[in-house]
Amino acid sequence: MPWTLLWILLWPTLASILLGVAAWLVIRRGARPVLVGRVPAAVVAGIAVLVMALHPVLGAAPLRLDAPTEVWRTLIDSRFALPLVLGLPALLPFAVVRPRPSTTAGALLAPRTWRSFLSSWWLCALLGVLALILGLTLAAGLASQPNDAGEYALYAVDFGSGAIGATIYGWHYSLVPSVLWVLLGAATWWTLTRIARPPLDPAQAADVTDRHLRSANAARIALGALLLHLEAVVRSLANTSRMTGSFSGSDDLSFSAGTPFSALTGSLDLLAQVAGVLGLALWVFTALTAVTVPSAARAARTAVRS
Amino acid sequence: MIITVSPDQGSPARQIQDQISGLITTGRLGRGERLPSVRQLASDLDVAPGTVAKVYRSLEADGLLVSRAGSGTRVSDQAAPVSSAVAQAARRLAGAARRDDLSLEEAVLVLRMTW
Numbered sequence: 001m002p003w004t005l006l007w008i009l010l011w012p013t014l015a016s017i018l019l020g021v022a023a024w025l026v027i028r029r030g031a032r033p034v035l036v037g038r039v040p041a042a043v044v045a046g047i048a049v050l051v052m053a054l055h056p057v058l059g060a061a062p063l064r065l066d067a068p069t070e071v072w073r074t075l076i077d078s079r080f081a082l083p084l085v086l087g088l089p090a091l092l093p094f095a096v097v098r099p100r101p102s103t104t105a106g107a108l109l110a111p112r113t114w115r116s117f118l119s120s121w122w123l124c125a126l127l128g129v130l131a132l133i134l135g136l137t138l139a140a141g142l143a144s145q146p147n148d149a150g151e152y153a154l155y156a157v158d159f160g161s162g163a164i165g166a167t168i169y170g171w172h173y174s175l176v177p178s179v180l181w182v183l184l185g186a187a188t189w190w191t192l193t194r195i196a197r198p199p200l201d202p203a204q205a206a207d208v209t210d211r212h213l214r215s216a217n218a219a220r221i222a223l224g225a226l227l228l229h230l231e232a233v234v235r236s237l238a239n240t241s242r243m244t245g246s247f248s249g250s251d252d253l254s255f256s257a258g259t260p261f262s263a264l265t266g267s268l269d270l271l272a273q274v275a276g277v278l279g280l281a282l283w284v285f286t287a288l289t290a291v292t293v294p295s296a297a298r299a300a301r302t303a304v305r306s
Numbered sequence: 307m308i309i310t311v312s313p314d315q316g317s318p319a320r321q322i323q324d325q326i327s328g329l330i331t332t333g334r335l336g337r338g339e340r341l342p343s344v345r346q347l348a349s350d351l352d353v354a355p356g357t358v359a360k361v362y363r364s365l366e367a368d369g370l371l372v373s374r375a376g377s378g379t380r381v382s383d384q385a386a387p388v389s390s391a392v393a394q395a396a397r398r399l400a401g402a403a404r405r406d407d408l409s410l411e412e413a414v415l416v417l418r419m420t421w
Binding site: 106107108109110111114197198199200 | 307308309310311326329335340341342343346347349352353378385
Protein backbone atom coordinates (compact mmCIF):
# COMPACT_ATOMS: atom_id res chain seq x y z
CA MET A 1 0.00 0.00 0.00
CA PRO A 2 1.58 3.33 -0.95
CA TRP A 3 2.75 5.55 1.86
CA THR A 4 0.52 8.42 0.74
CA LEU A 5 -2.60 6.24 1.03
CA LEU A 6 -1.48 5.00 4.44
CA TRP A 7 -0.95 8.59 5.56
CA ILE A 8 -4.40 9.61 4.32
CA LEU A 9 -5.96 6.68 6.17
CA LEU A 10 -4.00 7.04 9.37
CA TRP A 11 -3.55 10.76 9.96
CA PRO A 12 -6.88 11.13 11.82
CA THR A 13 -5.79 8.33 14.16
CA LEU A 14 -2.41 9.96 14.71
CA ALA A 15 -4.11 13.32 15.35
CA SER A 16 -6.42 11.62 17.89
CA ILE A 17 -3.49 10.00 19.68
CA LEU A 18 -1.59 13.30 19.81
CA LEU A 19 -4.69 15.13 21.07
CA GLY A 20 -5.39 12.42 23.69
CA VAL A 21 -1.78 12.43 24.94
CA ALA A 22 -1.61 16.23 25.03
CA ALA A 23 -4.88 16.42 26.98
CA TRP A 24 -3.63 13.71 29.36
CA LEU A 25 -0.35 15.58 29.99
CA VAL A 26 -2.18 18.85 30.67
CA ILE A 27 -5.30 17.70 32.53
CA ARG A 28 -3.85 14.79 34.52
CA ARG A 29 -0.65 16.53 35.63
CA GLY A 30 -0.13 15.84 39.33
CA ALA A 31 -3.22 13.59 39.52
CA ARG A 32 -3.17 9.98 40.65
CA PRO A 33 -3.99 7.30 38.07
CA VAL A 34 -7.26 5.45 38.35
CA LEU A 35 -6.97 3.03 41.29
CA VAL A 36 -9.59 0.36 40.66
CA GLY A 37 -9.35 -1.84 37.57
CA ARG A 38 -6.61 0.23 35.94
CA VAL A 39 -5.06 -2.59 33.88
CA PRO A 40 -8.30 -4.00 32.35
CA ALA A 41 -9.58 -0.48 31.67
CA ALA A 42 -6.37 0.54 29.89
CA VAL A 43 -6.15 -2.73 27.93
CA VAL A 44 -9.77 -2.72 26.71
CA ALA A 45 -9.68 1.00 25.78
CA GLY A 46 -6.31 0.46 24.07
CA ILE A 47 -7.66 -2.48 22.03
CA ALA A 48 -10.69 -0.38 21.02
CA VAL A 49 -8.38 2.40 19.79
CA LEU A 50 -6.28 -0.13 17.86
CA VAL A 51 -9.32 -1.71 16.16
CA MET A 52 -10.70 1.70 15.17
CA ALA A 53 -7.28 2.66 13.77
CA LEU A 54 -7.00 -0.56 11.76
CA HIS A 55 -10.54 -0.47 10.36
CA PRO A 56 -9.93 2.18 7.64
CA VAL A 57 -6.69 0.44 6.63
CA LEU A 58 -8.53 -2.90 6.26
CA GLY A 59 -11.31 -1.10 4.37
CA ALA A 60 -8.76 0.07 1.82
CA ALA A 61 -7.17 -3.37 1.44
CA PRO A 62 -9.28 -4.33 -1.65
CA LEU A 63 -7.15 -1.82 -3.55
CA ARG A 64 -4.22 -4.25 -3.10
CA LEU A 65 -5.81 -7.59 -2.22
CA ASP A 66 -8.17 -9.83 -4.13
CA ALA A 67 -10.99 -11.05 -1.93
CA PRO A 68 -14.74 -11.73 -2.24
CA THR A 69 -16.81 -8.55 -2.57
CA GLU A 70 -19.14 -9.69 0.23
CA VAL A 71 -16.28 -9.67 2.74
CA TRP A 72 -15.29 -6.08 1.93
CA ARG A 73 -18.92 -4.98 1.75
CA THR A 74 -19.52 -6.32 5.26
CA LEU A 75 -16.31 -4.71 6.51
CA ILE A 76 -17.26 -1.30 5.09
CA ASP A 77 -20.87 -1.53 6.26
CA SER A 78 -19.67 -2.35 9.79
CA ARG A 79 -18.29 1.20 10.14
CA PHE A 80 -21.62 2.41 11.57
CA ALA A 81 -21.93 -0.23 14.28
CA LEU A 82 -18.26 -0.89 15.07
CA PRO A 83 -17.66 2.05 17.49
CA LEU A 84 -20.80 1.15 19.44
CA VAL A 85 -19.87 -2.55 19.51
CA LEU A 86 -16.40 -1.64 20.82
CA GLY A 87 -17.82 0.82 23.36
CA LEU A 88 -19.89 -1.85 25.11
CA PRO A 89 -16.99 -4.11 26.26
CA ALA A 90 -14.83 -1.04 26.93
CA LEU A 91 -17.35 -0.03 29.62
CA LEU A 92 -17.20 -3.42 31.32
CA PRO A 93 -13.99 -2.95 33.36
CA PHE A 94 -15.49 0.09 35.08
CA ALA A 95 -18.65 -1.80 36.00
CA VAL A 96 -17.29 -5.26 36.76
CA VAL A 97 -14.02 -4.55 38.56
CA ARG A 98 -14.96 -3.24 41.98
CA PRO A 99 -12.82 -2.25 44.96
CA ARG A 100 -12.09 -4.89 47.57
CA PRO A 101 -14.64 -4.54 50.40
CA SER A 102 -13.02 -2.87 53.38
CA THR A 103 -14.20 -2.40 56.92
CA THR A 104 -16.65 0.48 56.77
CA ALA A 105 -16.02 3.48 58.95
CA GLY A 106 -19.69 4.39 58.86
CA ALA A 107 -22.31 5.53 56.39
CA LEU A 108 -22.47 8.90 54.74
CA LEU A 109 -26.05 10.10 55.11
CA ALA A 110 -26.49 11.12 51.47
CA PRO A 111 -27.91 9.15 48.55
CA ARG A 112 -25.42 7.78 46.05
CA THR A 113 -26.95 7.43 42.62
CA TRP A 114 -25.54 7.10 39.09
CA ARG A 115 -25.37 10.91 38.98
CA SER A 116 -23.45 11.29 42.27
CA PHE A 117 -19.95 11.10 40.76
CA LEU A 118 -20.69 12.31 37.24
CA SER A 119 -20.31 15.94 36.23
CA SER A 120 -23.35 17.48 34.55
CA TRP A 121 -21.11 18.47 31.61
CA TRP A 122 -20.63 14.83 30.67
CA LEU A 123 -24.36 14.21 30.80
CA CYS A 124 -25.04 17.27 28.63
CA ALA A 125 -22.38 16.21 26.11
CA LEU A 126 -23.76 12.64 25.94
CA LEU A 127 -27.36 13.80 25.50
CA GLY A 128 -26.35 16.46 22.95
CA VAL A 129 -24.45 14.02 20.72
CA LEU A 130 -27.22 11.45 21.10
CA ALA A 131 -29.82 14.04 20.04
CA LEU A 132 -27.70 14.91 16.99
CA ILE A 133 -27.39 11.24 16.03
CA LEU A 134 -31.11 10.69 16.53
CA GLY A 135 -31.95 13.72 14.37
CA LEU A 136 -29.64 12.67 11.53
CA THR A 137 -30.82 9.05 11.72
CA LEU A 138 -34.48 10.09 11.46
CA ALA A 139 -33.82 12.61 8.67
CA ALA A 140 -31.75 10.14 6.63
CA GLY A 141 -34.22 7.33 7.32
CA LEU A 142 -37.21 9.39 6.17
CA ALA A 143 -35.32 10.42 3.01
CA SER A 144 -34.39 6.82 2.17
CA GLN A 145 -36.24 4.65 -0.36
CA PRO A 146 -36.08 0.94 -1.09
CA ASN A 147 -33.33 -0.01 -3.56
CA ASP A 148 -33.41 -2.99 -5.98
CA ALA A 149 -32.82 -5.37 -3.07
CA GLY A 150 -35.74 -3.82 -1.13
CA GLU A 151 -33.38 -2.24 1.43
CA TYR A 152 -34.14 1.31 2.58
CA ALA A 153 -30.71 2.62 1.58
CA LEU A 154 -31.39 4.61 -1.59
CA TYR A 155 -31.59 8.37 -1.88
CA ALA A 156 -33.07 9.44 -5.22
CA VAL A 157 -33.73 12.91 -6.64
CA ASP A 158 -36.15 13.19 -9.55
CA PHE A 159 -35.56 16.07 -12.00
CA GLY A 160 -38.44 15.28 -14.39
CA SER A 161 -36.18 14.55 -17.37
CA GLY A 162 -34.23 12.05 -15.26
CA ALA A 163 -33.34 10.99 -11.75
CA ILE A 164 -30.16 10.42 -9.77
CA GLY A 165 -29.68 8.08 -6.86
CA ALA A 166 -27.03 7.15 -4.31
CA THR A 167 -26.68 5.11 -1.16
CA ILE A 168 -27.80 6.86 2.05
CA TYR A 169 -27.68 6.02 5.75
CA GLY A 170 -31.31 4.91 5.63
CA TRP A 171 -33.36 2.56 7.81
CA HIS A 172 -31.41 -0.40 6.40
CA TYR A 173 -28.13 0.85 7.90
CA SER A 174 -29.49 2.62 10.99
CA LEU A 175 -31.54 -0.20 12.52
CA VAL A 176 -28.68 -2.14 14.17
CA PRO A 177 -26.75 0.99 15.31
CA SER A 178 -29.97 2.38 16.84
CA VAL A 179 -30.41 -0.78 18.91
CA LEU A 180 -26.72 -0.57 19.84
CA TRP A 181 -26.83 3.03 21.07
CA VAL A 182 -29.85 2.24 23.21
CA LEU A 183 -27.81 -0.65 24.65
CA LEU A 184 -24.81 1.66 25.12
CA GLY A 185 -26.98 4.16 27.01
CA ALA A 186 -28.29 1.39 29.28
CA ALA A 187 -24.76 0.00 29.79
CA THR A 188 -23.45 3.47 30.69
CA TRP A 189 -26.23 3.97 33.24
CA TRP A 190 -25.56 0.49 34.69
CA THR A 191 -21.81 1.18 34.88
CA LEU A 192 -22.31 4.51 36.66
CA THR A 193 -24.70 2.85 39.12
CA ARG A 194 -22.16 0.09 39.82
CA ILE A 195 -19.44 2.68 40.44
CA ALA A 196 -21.61 4.65 42.89
CA ARG A 197 -23.18 1.76 44.78
CA PRO A 198 -20.43 0.20 47.00
CA PRO A 199 -19.89 1.73 50.47
CA LEU A 200 -17.30 4.49 50.62
CA ASP A 201 -13.83 3.51 51.73
CA PRO A 202 -12.55 4.81 55.11
CA ALA A 203 -10.06 6.85 53.03
CA GLN A 204 -13.06 8.77 51.76
CA ALA A 205 -11.45 11.60 49.82
CA ALA A 206 -9.29 9.26 47.70
CA ASP A 207 -12.25 6.94 47.09
CA VAL A 208 -14.49 9.82 45.99
CA THR A 209 -11.77 11.14 43.64
CA ASP A 210 -11.32 7.66 42.14
CA ARG A 211 -15.07 7.26 41.61
CA HIS A 212 -15.23 10.66 39.90
CA LEU A 213 -12.43 9.55 37.57
CA ARG A 214 -14.02 6.15 36.84
CA SER A 215 -17.43 7.77 36.19
CA ALA A 216 -15.80 10.31 33.86
CA ASN A 217 -13.97 7.45 32.12
CA ALA A 218 -17.24 5.57 31.58
CA ALA A 219 -18.74 8.77 30.13
CA ARG A 220 -15.63 9.26 27.96
CA ILE A 221 -15.96 5.72 26.55
CA ALA A 222 -19.67 6.18 25.80
CA LEU A 223 -19.17 9.68 24.33
CA GLY A 224 -16.21 8.44 22.26
CA ALA A 225 -18.33 5.61 20.85
CA LEU A 226 -21.18 8.00 20.01
CA LEU A 227 -18.81 10.52 18.37
CA LEU A 228 -17.15 7.80 16.27
CA HIS A 229 -20.60 6.54 15.24
CA LEU A 230 -21.58 10.14 14.43
CA GLU A 231 -18.44 10.44 12.29
CA ALA A 232 -19.49 7.39 10.23
CA VAL A 233 -23.04 8.70 9.79
CA VAL A 234 -21.99 12.24 8.84
CA ARG A 235 -19.27 11.00 6.48
CA SER A 236 -21.84 8.79 4.76
CA LEU A 237 -24.24 11.75 4.43
CA ALA A 238 -21.39 13.90 3.06
CA ASN A 239 -20.74 11.25 0.41
CA THR A 240 -24.46 11.14 -0.45
CA SER A 241 -24.51 14.94 -0.79
CA ARG A 242 -21.74 14.73 -3.42
CA MET A 243 -24.07 12.92 -5.87
CA THR A 244 -24.47 14.79 -9.17
CA GLY A 245 -26.01 13.98 -12.55
CA SER A 246 -26.02 15.49 -16.07
CA PHE A 247 -29.27 15.70 -18.05
CA SER A 248 -30.36 16.91 -21.44
CA GLY A 249 -33.31 19.29 -21.52
CA SER A 250 -36.06 19.50 -24.19
CA ASP A 251 -34.06 22.18 -26.09
CA ASP A 252 -30.99 19.92 -26.22
CA LEU A 253 -29.28 21.95 -23.50
CA SER A 254 -27.57 19.80 -20.92
CA PHE A 255 -27.48 20.68 -17.23
CA SER A 256 -25.96 19.25 -14.08
CA ALA A 257 -27.88 18.74 -10.89
CA GLY A 258 -27.04 17.61 -7.38
CA THR A 259 -28.76 16.93 -4.08
CA PRO A 260 -30.70 19.66 -2.24
CA PHE A 261 -28.09 19.51 0.54
CA SER A 262 -24.99 19.54 -1.68
CA ALA A 263 -24.00 22.93 -0.21
CA LEU A 264 -23.48 21.19 3.13
CA THR A 265 -20.79 18.80 1.87
CA GLY A 266 -17.90 20.86 3.25
CA SER A 267 -19.55 21.33 6.65
CA LEU A 268 -20.45 17.64 6.87
CA ASP A 269 -16.86 16.64 6.03
CA LEU A 270 -15.54 18.97 8.72
CA LEU A 271 -18.06 17.75 11.31
CA ALA A 272 -17.17 14.12 10.54
CA GLN A 273 -13.47 14.82 10.90
CA VAL A 274 -13.86 16.69 14.19
CA ALA A 275 -16.21 14.05 15.65
CA GLY A 276 -13.86 11.21 14.65
CA VAL A 277 -10.70 12.81 16.04
CA LEU A 278 -12.44 13.85 19.28
CA GLY A 279 -14.07 10.44 19.76
CA LEU A 280 -10.85 8.47 19.39
CA ALA A 281 -8.94 11.02 21.51
CA LEU A 282 -11.43 10.39 24.34
CA TRP A 283 -10.63 6.67 24.20
CA VAL A 284 -6.88 7.36 24.12
CA PHE A 285 -7.27 9.64 27.14
CA THR A 286 -9.24 6.94 28.99
CA ALA A 287 -6.55 4.33 28.38
CA LEU A 288 -3.92 6.77 29.67
CA THR A 289 -5.76 7.52 32.95
CA ALA A 290 -4.33 4.20 34.18
CA VAL A 291 -0.86 5.73 33.96
CA THR A 292 0.70 8.46 36.10
CA VAL A 293 1.68 11.57 34.18
CA PRO A 294 5.49 11.76 34.19
CA SER A 295 6.55 14.83 36.13
CA ALA A 296 9.57 16.99 35.40
CA ALA A 297 10.87 16.42 38.95
CA ARG A 298 10.72 12.63 38.56
CA ALA A 299 12.49 12.77 35.21
CA ALA A 300 15.24 14.88 36.79
CA ARG A 301 15.61 12.37 39.69
CA THR A 302 15.90 9.48 37.23
CA ALA A 303 18.54 11.39 35.25
CA VAL A 304 20.58 12.06 38.41
CA ARG A 305 20.42 8.38 39.48
CA SER A 306 21.63 7.12 36.12
CA MET B 307 -22.54 13.52 58.03
CA ILE B 308 -21.48 10.03 58.91
CA ILE B 309 -23.39 7.66 61.12
CA THR B 310 -21.84 4.55 62.61
CA VAL B 311 -22.98 1.34 64.24
CA SER B 312 -20.86 -0.29 66.90
CA PRO B 313 -21.51 -3.81 68.17
CA ASP B 314 -21.26 -2.92 71.87
CA GLN B 315 -23.78 -0.05 71.98
CA GLY B 316 -27.11 -1.78 71.76
CA SER B 317 -29.23 -2.80 68.82
CA PRO B 318 -28.20 -1.46 65.38
CA ALA B 319 -31.75 -0.22 64.74
CA ARG B 320 -31.74 1.84 67.94
CA GLN B 321 -28.32 3.32 67.14
CA ILE B 322 -29.30 4.29 63.60
CA GLN B 323 -32.61 5.78 64.72
CA ASP B 324 -30.99 7.83 67.52
CA GLN B 325 -28.34 9.23 65.21
CA ILE B 326 -30.71 10.19 62.39
CA SER B 327 -33.26 11.78 64.72
CA GLY B 328 -30.41 13.62 66.48
CA LEU B 329 -29.16 15.03 63.16
CA ILE B 330 -32.68 16.20 62.25
CA THR B 331 -33.58 17.79 65.55
CA THR B 332 -30.25 19.66 65.81
CA GLY B 333 -30.68 21.08 62.31
CA ARG B 334 -27.76 19.25 60.73
CA LEU B 335 -30.18 17.58 58.34
CA GLY B 336 -32.39 20.23 56.78
CA ARG B 337 -36.02 20.19 55.72
CA GLY B 338 -36.59 18.14 52.56
CA GLU B 339 -33.08 16.66 52.46
CA ARG B 340 -32.94 13.24 50.85
CA LEU B 341 -31.72 10.26 52.78
CA PRO B 342 -29.98 7.27 51.20
CA SER B 343 -32.06 4.34 50.06
CA VAL B 344 -32.69 1.49 52.50
CA ARG B 345 -30.42 -0.77 50.47
CA GLN B 346 -27.54 1.73 50.31
CA LEU B 347 -27.61 2.56 54.03
CA ALA B 348 -27.88 -1.12 54.98
CA SER B 349 -24.95 -2.00 52.73
CA ASP B 350 -22.83 0.90 54.04
CA LEU B 351 -23.47 -0.02 57.68
CA ASP B 352 -23.28 -3.77 57.04
CA VAL B 353 -26.71 -4.42 58.57
CA ALA B 354 -29.80 -6.17 57.19
CA PRO B 355 -32.00 -4.03 54.90
CA GLY B 356 -34.94 -4.90 57.15
CA THR B 357 -33.25 -3.12 60.05
CA VAL B 358 -32.93 0.15 58.12
CA ALA B 359 -36.46 -0.21 56.71
CA LYS B 360 -37.76 -0.58 60.28
CA VAL B 361 -35.86 2.55 61.38
CA TYR B 362 -37.25 4.60 58.46
CA ARG B 363 -40.79 3.42 59.21
CA SER B 364 -40.39 4.34 62.86
CA LEU B 365 -39.00 7.81 62.02
CA GLU B 366 -41.90 8.30 59.59
CA ALA B 367 -44.34 7.42 62.35
CA ASP B 368 -42.61 10.03 64.57
CA GLY B 369 -43.12 12.64 61.84
CA LEU B 370 -39.39 13.12 61.20
CA LEU B 371 -39.26 11.51 57.74
CA VAL B 372 -41.61 11.27 54.78
CA SER B 373 -41.42 8.64 52.03
CA ARG B 374 -42.94 9.16 48.63
CA ALA B 375 -42.86 6.74 45.74
CA GLY B 376 -40.32 7.98 43.20
CA SER B 377 -38.68 10.65 45.35
CA GLY B 378 -37.29 8.43 48.10
CA THR B 379 -37.14 9.24 51.79
CA ARG B 380 -36.77 12.88 52.87
CA VAL B 381 -36.66 14.83 56.09
CA SER B 382 -40.17 16.02 56.92
CA ASP B 383 -40.90 19.75 56.50
CA GLN B 384 -42.26 19.90 60.03
CA ALA B 385 -39.36 18.08 61.66
CA ALA B 386 -36.24 20.09 60.94
CA PRO B 387 -35.67 23.61 62.27
CA VAL B 388 -33.68 24.72 59.20
CA SER B 389 -34.16 24.37 55.46
CA SER B 390 -32.12 22.02 53.31
CA ALA B 391 -30.30 25.00 51.69
CA VAL B 392 -29.19 26.43 55.05
CA ALA B 393 -28.09 23.00 56.34
CA GLN B 394 -26.05 22.34 53.19
CA ALA B 395 -24.47 25.82 53.25
CA ALA B 396 -23.55 25.35 56.93
CA ARG B 397 -21.88 22.03 56.10
CA ARG B 398 -19.93 23.66 53.28
CA LEU B 399 -18.82 26.48 55.61
CA ALA B 400 -17.78 23.98 58.29
CA GLY B 401 -15.83 21.92 55.75
CA ALA B 402 -14.05 24.97 54.30
CA ALA B 403 -13.24 26.29 57.77
CA ARG B 404 -11.77 22.93 58.83
CA ARG B 405 -9.68 22.78 55.64
CA ASP B 406 -8.31 26.25 56.46
CA ASP B 407 -7.60 25.16 60.07
CA LEU B 408 -10.08 27.61 61.58
CA SER B 409 -11.53 26.94 65.01
CA LEU B 410 -15.31 26.86 65.59
CA GLU B 411 -15.12 30.30 67.22
CA GLU B 412 -13.28 31.73 64.22
CA ALA B 413 -15.80 30.21 61.79
CA VAL B 414 -18.68 31.69 63.82
CA LEU B 415 -16.87 35.05 63.77
CA VAL B 416 -16.64 34.90 59.97
CA LEU B 417 -20.35 34.15 59.77
CA ARG B 418 -21.17 36.99 62.17
CA MET B 419 -19.06 39.46 60.18
CA THR B 420 -20.71 38.51 56.89
CA TRP B 421 -24.24 38.59 58.36
